Amino acid sequence: xxxxxxxxxxxxxxxxxEANLRQMLAMIRHRGPDESGIYLDSQxxxxxxxxxxxxxxxxxxxxxxxxxTLWIVYNGEIYNYLxxxxxxxxxxxxxxxxxxTEVILHLYEDYGPECLDHLNGPFAIAIWDTxxxxxxxxxxxxxxxxxxxxxRDGALIFGSEIKALLADRRLTxxxxxxxxxxxxxxxxxxPPRTILRDIFELPPGHYMMAQDGQxxxxxxxxxxxxTQPATGARSLDEAAxxxxxxxxxxxxxxxxxxxxxxxxxxxGLDSSTVTALIMTQTSNHLETFSIAFxxxxxxxxxxxxxxxxxxxxxxxxxxxxxxxxxxxxxDMIWHTEMPMVRTAPVPLFLLSQLVNQHNLKVVxxxxxxxxxxxxxxx
Numbered sequence: 001x002x003x004x005x006x007x008x009x010x011x012x013x014x015x016x017x018e019a020n021l022r023q024m025l026a027m028i029r030h031r032g033p034d035e036s037g038i039y040l041d042s043q044x045x046x047x048x049x050x051x052x053x054x055x056x057x058x059x060x061x062x063x064x065x066x067x068x069t070l071w072i073v074y075n076g077e078i079y080n081y082l083x084x085x086x087x088x089x090x091x092x093x094x095x096x097x098x099x100x101t102e103v104i105l106h107l108y109e110d111y112g113p114e115c116l117d118h119l120n121g122p123f124a125i126a127i128w129d130t131x132x133x134x135x136x137x138x139x140x141x142x143x144x145x146x147x148x149x150x151x152r153d154g155a156l157i158f159g160s161e162i163k164a165l166l167a168d169r170r171l172t173x174x175x176x177x178x179x180x181x182x183x184x185x186x187x188x189x190x191p192p193r194t195i196l197r198d199i200f201e202l203p204p205g206h207y208m209m210a211q212d213g214q215x216x217x218x219x220x221x222x223x224x225x226x227t228q229p230a231t232g233a234r235s236l237d238e239a240a241x242x243x244x245x246x247x248x249x250x251x252x253x254x255x256x257x258x259x260x261x262x263x264x265x266x267x268g269l270d271s272s273t274v275t276a277l278i279m280t281q282t283s284n285h286l287e288t289f290s291i292a293f294x295x296x297x298x299x300x301x302x303x304x305x306x307x308x309x310x311x312x313x314x315x316x317x318x319x320x321x322x323x324x325x326x327x328x329x330x331d332m333i334w335h336t337e338m339p340m341v342r343t344a345p346v347p348l349f350l351l352s353q354l355v356n357q358h359n360l361k362v363v364x365x366x367x368x369x370x371x372x373x374x375x376x377x378x
Contacts, residue, residue: 001031001032001051001075002031002032002048002049002050002051002074002075002076002160003025003028003031003032003048003049003075003159003160003161003164004046004047004048004073004074004075004124004126004147004158004159004160005021005024005025005028005046005047005048005073005158005159005160005164006021006044006045006046006047006073006126006135006157006158006159007020007021007024007044007045007155007156007157007158007168008043008044008045008135008155008156008157008158008210009042009043009044009154009155010151010154010155010156010210010213010215011154011213012153012154012155013042014153014154014155016040016041016042016043016044016045017045018038018040018045020045020167020168021038021040021045021046021047022038022047023167024047024159024164024165024167024168025038025047025048025049025164026167027161027163027164027166027167028049028159028160028161028163028164029049031049031051031075031160031161032048032049032050032051033049033051034050034051034052035049035050035052035060036048036049036050037050037060037061037062037073038062039062039071039073039128041130043133044128044135046062046071046073046126046128047073048061048062048073048074048075051361052258052259052361053077053257053258053259053361053362054077054081054098054099054100054256054257054258055097055098055099055258056258056259058096058097058098058099059097059098059099059101059102061073061074061101063097063099063101063102063105064105065105065106065109066093066094068130069129069130069131070105070108070109070127070128070129070130071127071128071130072101072102072104072105072108072125072126072127072128073125073126074101074104074123074124074125074126075123075124075145075160076100076121076122076123076124076125076140076144076145077100077121077122077123077254078100078103078104078119078120078121078123079120079121079250079253079254079256080118080119080120080121080253081099081100081103081256082256084103084107084118084119085103088103088106088107088110091110093106093109100121104119104123104125104127105127107119108127108136113136113138113207113209113218113220114220116138116207116220116221117220117221119140120253121140122140122144122145123138123139123140123145124137124138124139124140124145124146124147124160124202125137125138125139126158132211133211133212134209134210134211135156135208135209135210135211136207136208136209137149137158137202137207137208137210138202138206138207138208138220139202139203139204139205139206139207140204140205141204141205141221142204142205143191143201143203143204143205145160146160146161146201147159147160147201147202148160148161148162148164148165148194148199148200148201148202149165149199149200149201149202149208150165150171150198150199150200151198151215152168152170152171152198153170155170156210156215157170157171161337162194162196162199162337163334163337165199171198171199173196173199174196174197174198175195175196175197176189176193176194176195176196176197178193179193179194179195179196179197180195180339183195183338183339183341184341187341187342188338189338191203191204194337194338195337195338195339202217203219205219205220205221205222206218206219206220207220247273247274247277248277248280248281251274251277251278251281251364252281254364255278255281255282257362259360259361259362260284260287260360260362261278261282261286261360261362261363261364262286262287262288262289262355262358262360262362262363262364263275263278263286263287263288263289263313263363263364263365264288264289264290264351264363264364264365264366264367265288265289265290265304265307265308265313265315266290266291266300266304266366267290267300267301267302267303267304267306267307268300268303268366269366269369270366270367270369270370271365271366272307272366273366274364274365274366275288275307275311275313275364276311278364279311279312279313285314286311286313286314287313287314287315287316287358287360288308288311288313288314288315288316289315289316289317289318289351289354289355289358289363290304290308290315290316290317290318290351291317291318291319291320291347291350291351292304292317292318292319292320293320293321293347294319294320294321294322295321295322301317304317305317316354316358318350318351318354320347320350324350325343325346325347325350328346328349328350329343329346331349332345332346332349335349348367
């Protein structure tokens with residue numbers, strides 16, 4: 001998962017204190033238990049906690065470019081980093097790690113903010129340009145990776161979670177009533193709002209440039225919803241075949257990791273499809289994970305076990321009842337950092353603990369399919 005933090009002297013010259021950065025990192029240590037790193041100068045402090053997935057021994061952040069004029073901390077995964085690295089090496093870039101992090105940095109050297117157009121995957125990025133004294137913050141197209149920020153006393157404070165920002169004593173938490181109203185209307189605050197007043201999230205598909213006391217926001221991507229069918233539109237069979245091809249390619253790219261990869265298996269179409277595709281892309285032993293509920297109205301364990309047996313996976317089941325969900329609800333709120341109008345995220349939270357207990361860092365899931373394919377009736 002990884003996490004990033006930072007503080008930038010926007011309009012005032014504050015001492016950049018390493019102890020403050022380390023306190024911010026301590027609040028999100030759960031995101032990156034493997035290692036941490038800090039960059040400091042008179043204008044900015046950057047920090048990262050890392051969950052090692054690619055280049056386990058050589059990818060500690062912050063990472064710099066060849067002449068140490070650019071520094072990056074980053075949370076995410078760029079699935080097409082190998083192809084991008086090949087292109088960058090042909091243009092003369094020299095790499096000292098095998099990470100996707102360094103690929104992003106060299107892309108930024110060549111393209112500036114337009115580097116985002118080349119990235120396939122989720123990300124939250126902070127790049128400090130020492131020559132221009134400019135900070136670049138960016139978030140992936142649909143906001144899979146979080147990135148929060150606040151301005152206080154001439155400083156820009158940012159991080160992967162709100163609790164990291166609150167480790168800076170200049171910030172105090174105060175509920176925003178407008179955001180609370182949005183939670184009860186839309187289930188969550190609408191970006192850039194968060195549940196706390198004066199703490200914001202960088203909206204999905206946006207980047208921020210901070211320089212000379214000024215902050216500029218730019219949208220680099222947004223979804224397009226045609227009102228009319230395109231000329232020469234695909235048939236249903238053609239669209240289905242294209243979706244199948246894209247799913248196979250997406251699964252193949254997500255298996256690029258230097259650690260074992262598992263899968264969630266709910267028993268439904270989405271996770272079953274993803275798990276079956278994994279089996280076509282690797283000969284490695286696959287571990288799958290699912291939740292069984294004591295309430296028969298929600299339990300799908302029969303379908304889960306049937307699919308696991310059909311695919312031949314090493315299947316693990318977490319048995320969950322109402323008491324388990326109630327006991328874990330406060331912990332889930334600590335991590336979601338917003339009021340919740342339902343308990344549905346709790347079982348996924350518990351399932352992630354089961355994955356961690358089996359020493360896996362990466363799982364593929366069917367999450368997001370209903371949102372993307374219009375599968376919900378709300």
